[in-house]
Amino acid sequence: MTDKPPSERPPSERPPSERPDIWRSVSEEKWRDWRWQMGHRLTTVDDLRKAFPLNGNESEELSRCLDRFRMAIPPYFASLIAREGIGGPLWKQAVVSSAELEERPALRLDPLNEEDDSPVHGLVHRYPDRVLMLLTDRCAMYCRHCTRRRFAGSREHDASRNQLDRYLAYLQRHPEVRDVILSGGDPLTQTDLKLNDFLTRLRAVPTVEIIRLGSRMPITLPYRITDELCRMLEQHHPIFMNIHVNHPDELTPEVKEACDRLTRAGIPLGSQTVLLKGINDDPITLKKLFQKLLTFRIKPYYLYHCDPAQGTAHFRTPISRGMELIEYLLGHTSGLAVPTYVVDAPHGAGKIPVMPNYILTTFPGGAVLRNFEGMLVRYVENGEVPQDVIPEGVTGVAALALGAQESLAPVGMPRELRRLREGPRPRESSRNRDKLEIPDLFCMEQE
Numbered sequence: 001m002t003d004k005p006p007s008e009r010p011p012s013e014r015p016p017s018e019r020p021d022i023w024r025s026v027s028e029e030k031w032r033d034w035r036w037q038m039g040h041r042l043t044t045v046d047d048l049r050k051a052f053p054l055n056g057n058e059s060e061e062l063s064r065c066l067d068r069f070r071m072a073i074p075p076y077f078a079s080l081i082a083r084e085g086i087g088g089p090l091w092k093q094a095v096v097s098s099a100e101l102e103e104r105p106a107l108r109l110d111p112l113n114e115e116d117d118s119p120v121h122g123l124v125h126r127y128p129d130r131v132l133m134l135l136t137d138r139c140a141m142y143c144r145h146c147t148r149r150r151f152a153g154s155r156e157h158d159a160s161r162n163q164l165d166r167y168l169a170y171l172q173r174h175p176e177v178r179d180v181i182l183s184g185g186d187p188l189t190q191t192d193l194k195l196n197d198f199l200t201r202l203r204a205v206p207t208v209e210i211i212r213l214g215s216r217m218p219i220t221l222p223y224r225i226t227d228e229l230c231r232m233l234e235q236h237h238p239i240f241m242n243i244h245v246n247h248p249d250e251l252t253p254e255v256k257e258a259c260d261r262l263t264r265a266g267i268p269l270g271s272q273t274v275l276l277k278g279i280n281d282d283p284i285t286l287k288k289l290f291q292k293l294l295t296f297r298i299k300p301y302y303l304y305h306c307d308p309a310q311g312t313a314h315f316r317t318p319i320s321r322g323m324e325l326i327e328y329l330l331g332h333t334s335g336l337a338v339p340t341y342v343v344d345a346p347h348g349a350g351k352i353p354v355m356p357n358y359i360l361t362t363f364p365g366g367a368v369l370r371n372f373e374g375m376l377v378r379y380v381e382n383g384e385v386p387q388d389v390i391p392e393g394v395t396g397v398a399a400l401a402l403g404a405q406e407s408l409a410p411v412g413m414p415r416e417l418r419r420l421r422e423g424p425r426p427r428e429s430s431r432n433r434d435k436l437e438i439p440d441l442f443c444m445e446q447e
């Protein structure tokens with residue numbers, strides 16, 4: 001045993017006593033078997049009550065919601081919730097709530113109009129060279145903010161052989177499609193055998209270059225990522241995987257183990273995060289999540305604005321909040337840790353990147369830009385700009401645009417204070433700069 005706190009210990013060193021009582025006697029072998037986990041998901045209020053102390057009112061409220069919405073929580077994820085506590089970010093993502101009963105006119109069952117871009121049932125062709133295929137409506141866990149909640153968990157069925165044939169026939173008719181995204185539901189809820197069979201047939205389509213798997217199972221049920229699965233996936237490279245993850249508490253040692261297996265199998269990992277009110281809509285949580293993802297070798301890929309799906313009003317934030325959060329991240333941590341913030345627009349308009357504004361104004365031959373510190377700089381694109389007459393006394397952004405000034409820095413900028421404290425590194429003389437003499441940095445360090 002190590003001295004680490006239990007939550008940071010590798011799974012093999014975690015005592016079963018960390019699980020809620022109902023699962024304490026389950027053997028480690030069973031616990032780590034993803035099929036056992038799928039078969040023992042919490043789907044009813046009675047199931048929930050066995051794992052969590054619920055009072056009478058809560059039970060009644062949850063029952064009303066379950067008449068309308070499906071819930072499923074694998075014991076693995078339920079034990080994380082138990083550790084974190086009722087009402088926390090993991091609970092809110094997994095357990096039905098009466099807030100889902102609130103209907104709003106602008107929220108839709110099919111918020112992205114996917115049906116309109118489905119030339120074949122279950123296949124979405126929205127962008128020029130890629131298609132999305134739904135392989136199943138089953139997920140290990142049904143997320144409360146799901147965009148496809150009209151569909152996810154509705155029957156817990158896989159696509160039929162006939163439907164898969166229709167997908168492949170569509171690809172034959174559309175050689176421009178080079179990138180296929182397999183989604184659902186969660187494609188990894190299928191057996192290795194079934195998935196292997198479809199991947200083999202997909203790989204036989206010569207125009208398909210890359211295959212992407214969209215899955216939340218590495219997070220909600222990481223035991224699904226077995227050596228056998230990885231060995232099978234390796235046969236179908238290039239395969240990429242995008243993992244849906246929303247909160248740093250989801251990134252457990254079990255998830256790390258699963259990601260290690262996937263990366264060892266040569267599968268590049270990206271993350272997709274949904275911006276969710278009360279779960280991750282603050283700078284500290286998001287920064288921690290994205291930085292921790294990198295340590296798991298997962299590149300933060302997209303931060304999605306929460307889609308306007310019916311029943312998700314309580315999770316939605318203003319777009320301005322997302323932009324503000326990107327402002328907290330960009331420049332303040334490594335660019336690798338900053339995903340692209342996108343709004344997946346209604347009417348099938350697709351993903352639209354939304355960024356804070358870093359261009360203050362433009363002028364012929366250049367622009368005035370702002371950096372993350374609030375420093376303003378004049379940027380000349382081609383070395384020369386037409387010279388305007390500079391009016392006397394011009395200041396601010398206009399002074400930069402007209403060329404009266406090169407930059408403006410906020411007073412007390414931390415970097416400037418650091419320069420003053422640490423002292424500047426010896427600089428080459430302006431005479432050298434003019435002659436384009438490149439100083440040998442390593443020699444300068446040794447001097």
Ligand code: SF4
Binds near residue numbers: 145
């Ligand atoms: S895993 Fe994905 S498809 Fe399934 S419920 Fe969650 S968000 Fe929806």
